[in-house]
Amino acid sequence: MARIPTAELSRYLFAGQIGHRGCLRASRIRIAPTSSSLQTRQFASHVESQAPTATTVPPTPLRKQLKEQAKALKASGQKKKKKVDNQTVPGWELTVGIEIHAQLNTARKLFSPAANSFNDDPNSHVALFDVAMPGSQPVFQPETLIPAVRAALALNCEIQRVSRFDRKHYFHWDQPSGYQITQYYEPFAKDGKLELLARDGIAAEDGESITVGIKQVQMEQDTAKTTAQPGEVQWLDFNRVGVPLIEIITLPEIHHPATAAAFVRKVQVMLNAVDACVSGMEAGGLRADVNVSVRRTDDKCGTLGTRTEIKNLSSFKAVEDAIIAERDRQIAVLESGGVVEGETRGWAIGSTETRRLRGKEGEVDYRYMPDPDLGPVVIDLPLVQYLASSSGLAPDAETDQLIEDYGLTAKDAISLMALDDGARVQYFYNVLDALEQKLGSASVDTIAVDRGLSTLAANWCLHELGKLTELSNNLGMTHKGECKVPSADLAALLYHLHRKEITAKVAKELLWAIFRGEISQGGVTEAIEANDLWFHELSEKEYSDLADQVVEGEDKVLGEFLRFAEGKGKAYPQGKLMFLVGKVMRAGPEQRMDPASVERVVRARIDEVYIPGLKSKE
Missing domain, CATH: 1.10.10 (Arc Repressor Mutant, subunit A)
Structure with missing residues (x-):
């Protein structure tokens, strides 16, 4: 292989330019512009002179995308089956394995001291190793291990005392070094399992519960973020290079699309509960790849069919829809006498079919090898015991508590646990605490006994706050359970509503006023008094x-x-x-x-x- 000149390598690393000589097709790739950072002044000087003239296209909201695609589907005359009728196909068995990539909640990247940022200016947190500068080497950041072990324990895995890192080789513009550091051969966690209950949304065919085995959980580094622009231009944000991930690999034990989506949803809840994950699927902090295969139910050989992998599914709905579409495609191929090819396929929101991306890579293609620059990771038993004892209440136990002690429905309890990456249920507790103070109860448990009151609080925390997001997707919810509608103000609203001192209509109007900032914090009662909104009920x-x-x-x-x-x-x-x-x-x-x-x-x-x-x- 010919040696790449240093000047050409520099142009690729700093400006995203690739020489056309020897290429089959020229493609323009540029690093996303950044505003300021001492670390990236060297990048900025190259980028400014090549800033694209095309303007960035604002992203279309997910809700709008789904509506437009539903209209297009209706106009075409096609009809989608209800998902409840789409879980099985007579005469065929579906098998699904899932790989979930979750971004860990850490301050630093996996192998460099650069900050682990999520929404900061592009290319503002980039170390030399992140962009594979010659002479730079990986330095494992021990603090990244803490959330990884918490996540593995939540998934009932066995923590391995010794684990090692490997290089997974592939070439793409989002991977400057030409390989990804992962744990293929000796991961830090193995042999886990996760139980899914009927209330989690599994398919009816799976009964009251199903247990999915987890083969292993491994640590690995993320790639750069690619943002497509008009005119075949790609912007690269190297902030994401080296961000610590865990990859959760299940056994092929899922046989219904709804159960697969329920598994991903529950994993997200589990990771949020132990503070291991930065954000959920909707915010890009968790992504899923699904492996799909089908075989005839009367097949006597007992082997699974050829599997295909659908990459980078970014919502629970996409997981279920993509599996259904790929299952039906494979069945149609086999029934017509064809052969299913092992390949990697893609999925777009609202699609009715998957699309081929490339042939399926195998172990030989990736040329796995132990990373020579990194030593083994040794995890002592006392650390594992401490993290296991400090994990707090498990999500299933907390859901049971919300149902049994607070009188919530299973659907509302699970929704509270899942929304805002687990922060909505904390907001619910904050509202109840504030109500306790207003009602003069001895403890929040007293309120929990009054199921009518706790149900009222849950309805407003879920449904009325949900209506606010129809016009604004940003409630500003923090992990401490506070948002643009302070929990104390919602508690004041519910206090007066519960005592029939205001009507539900007035309460909803006041909620909007609080959200828009028209009522100062703590001023709910004063606003009611000033505008004479008290409820004077008929005799x-x-x-x-x-x-x-x-x-x-x-x-x-x-x-x-x-x-x-x-x-x-x-x-x-x-x-x-x-x-x-x-x-x-x-x-x-x-x-x-x-x-x-x-x-x-x-x-x-x-x-x-x-x-x-x-x-x-x-």
């Missing part, structure tokens, strides 16, 4: 008079209640009752009426006045 007599006024002439509707009272109806006509409640709410002063009180009064008038009246007419 019992006023409710009854209004109900009599509205129900008059509704003999046909009242006849349904009479039929039920006489034992002719199968169920109480709740729908008819709510119809009358709605009429009363529209007829009276809404700001002075409580829907629960209206329902109670209307039902009482029906039972005590109208039904006896109808019977007397008979």
